[in-house]
Amino acid sequence: MEKVSNSFVAKNTFVENLNPMTKILAVFSLGLGTLIFPNSWLGLGVIVLLFFVAGSAKMLKEFAKIMFGFGIPITVMLMFIQGCYSPKNVTFIADLGFAKVGLEGVLYAAKIISTLLVFLGSFYIMNKTTYTGKLVAALTATGLPPKAGYLVLASLNVVPQMQRRMSVIQEAQSARGVETGGGIIARVKAYIPLLGPVVMSSLTDAQERGMTLETRGFGITGVKQTSYVEVTKSTADKVLKFILILFFAAVIVLTILMKLNMI
Incomplete structure (x- = not known):
């Protein structure tokens, strides 16, 4: 195991060997899919999936530490604020004496929490399994x-x-x-x-x-600049990109259908 920087440690795992652009696509596809979905169930499922991904990347302990370290305080805070004082509350499920806990506020808080944790978890995995040089080389290769x-x-x-x-x-x-x-x-x-x-x-x-x-001529124009770091695209990248795009499209269609049924 070779230490490359303070934020990246090479472990030669499947997740680490993926193209950085595939990981960025995963962050936005999973995060935005969870964001637009009407309830928190999709987010909870994605969070469970992220724990399996972190385990395969040999970083389950660090991943769990940041997820629980951020998730528990934000869950307590949002559940209290939205559950007790959300204007959406119509159905009350508990009486705390000084305030009543509303079902609508609790569900809305769960939706926010799951979305935040999906973005946090996916970005954390991407950051910890991606060498910064490869990330910049991949961005430059796409036209940046x-x-x-x-x-x-x-x-x-x-x-x-x-x-x-x-x-x-x-x-x-x-x-x-x-x-x-x-x-x-x-x-x-x-x-x-x-x-x-x-x-x-x-x-x-x-x-x-x-x-x-x-x-070194960094600002010279009219020449093709090369990169010391080589970034490649494997078959796994192509398959995973297809799955992520299909996932996001399916979430959009399912969200539209669910909203039409509500109407």
């Missing part, structure tokens, strides 16, 4: 301008780079005898001296990166 691709790459890398740089500076200061542990106040005081070196080194890196791109 190279400069826009570089902006995407730089934006995705800025946080891991800042974390690595801060860790290095913090270790250097600890080696010089600067106190970096203790309580909250002590930690805040320890992080303040880190800001200067981190900001200055970030500005220096940005200047050096700009000079490097210029010397």
Whole structure:
């Protein structure tokens, strides 16, 4: 298992070997399909599917941690707000004393929660199983301008780079005898001296990166630019794309039919 960056660890799984554009299509197809579907049942089914996908990608523990860590608080909050105070409430299923819980509000909250978790879970799997270089290469191959691709790459890398740089500076200061542990106040005081070196080194890196791109002819027009990272499309990508498009089309048709029956 080779560690490539702070957010991507190569594990050579089926999900990891998929084309990044297939994963992006999966995020939007599953997320938008859950969003337009009239109730939360589709979202719950997709969430169960995402857990199986995370297991096959060897990241079930991390996936469950973020899903439950985000899902439980947001579920409690939305169930309380929508269940007790939604204007859609007509049928009441419980009396809390200070407020009544409405069935319509609970169902609406479940719909919002399932949609949020589908978007969160699918994007998390895509992000953790996709090397940033491959993602940008795939976007560029679909027609995205190279400069826009570089902006995407730089934006995705800025946080891991800042974390690595801060860790290095913090270790250097600890080696010089600067106190970096203790309580909250002590930690805040320890992080303040880190800001200067981190900001200055970030500005220096940005200047050096700009000079490097210029010397390599990044802004030259009229030439075909190549990528060091090679992105391929397999038979599995084609089959999965077909399934995702078919899924989204079926959700649209089923949603229309369900709404017509309601009318």
